[in-house]
Amino acid sequence: MKKRWYDYLWIVSLLYLFLGLFNILFAWLGLLCFFTPLIIAVVGGSKAYCNRYCGRGQFFALLGGRFGFSRKKDPPRFLKSRWFRYGFLTFFLTMFIVMLWNTWLVLSGIRELSKTVTLLWTFRLPWHWAYHGSAVAPWVAQFAFGFYSVMLTSTILGIFTMVLFKPRSWCVYCPMGTMTQLICKARSGNNVSLSQNYKENPYIMQSEQ
Template sequence: MRNHKLLFFITIFFFALGFVNIHFSLLGIVCMTLPIILLLKDRKKTWCQGYCPRASLYTNCGKTKKWNSRKTPQFFIKGNMKWIMLAYFGVSLFFIIMSTLGVARDIRPAMETLRFLILIPLPFKMPQLFDIIDLAPWLTHLSYRFYSMMMTTTFLGLILAMVYKPRTWCTICPIATVSDVILKK
């Protein structure tokens, strides 16, 4: 089964929704949990093989290249890169959870800007088409954190797609690594 070629619209729609209201970024939780639910149900990587909107985005962007792809580094295929990415993913989740708890307990202010690679703030405030009033600040913080993580990994995947083969990100994607570990068990 191959990813439907138009699924990439879902990825674009997801990032566009963040400009409507950042809290829509919490929909990204579906992207993280659905692959594992399908994996446990089907005992294979159903999401990766047929439904991943991000993979569709990488495939489509890769196709637009006017230059030849470089050979995927062995470090990605057989080396430790996927474990490094999994560690990054784990650290990101840890930061997200701990800082959200900090905001919920009034120890720190809510983050209201995007960050690249967890720590690097982007030098602009995201326009919001409409505000949702009276939401708990920790929910806003969680939304910005979540959007930042999705933005960072999608950006890295796009760079890889433009330099190497379109779905090079899939060789080091934390979802794929976790899926492989579960399948082995």
């Protein structure tokens, strides 16, 4: 199959994590991964970001598929259940708000800048080497540390489920994917008309009976 430019976006995802090791301010670029899928879903009504442009998904597919780091087993039923997907989205958004709150505390001078990256919302790792002084306001750096924590945490979770289950198992419970699918559902008013081919196809009638 012919490769397109967007099939190489996994390099950008890797580069993003790599740059964050040297200068935390690069973490701000991660907002692109946050807003692009939302804009595509709201304006275009599709999950084109997940389907084509998600570098993280491509990275998992490469690592688990071509390099064989995945067991390629079926995920447990709960992982794809609505309560887990929506629950994880709620948890993820809550932690995102906590991160924004911490940024505000630094902005208002209540708290000092914490030069740490928090993995899995629990483990604080020193990351001071990636902060190079006061060229920017402390809250700008605080947001960068927080956002990088989110990105690194989701990558670790994705790698974990990639190894255990299928390469792109992360896509099943990815909060951005869940959110964009919800937006697409809302846009179509939960009333998706199946294509004529699907409606009239005798095979699907057989298999769904």
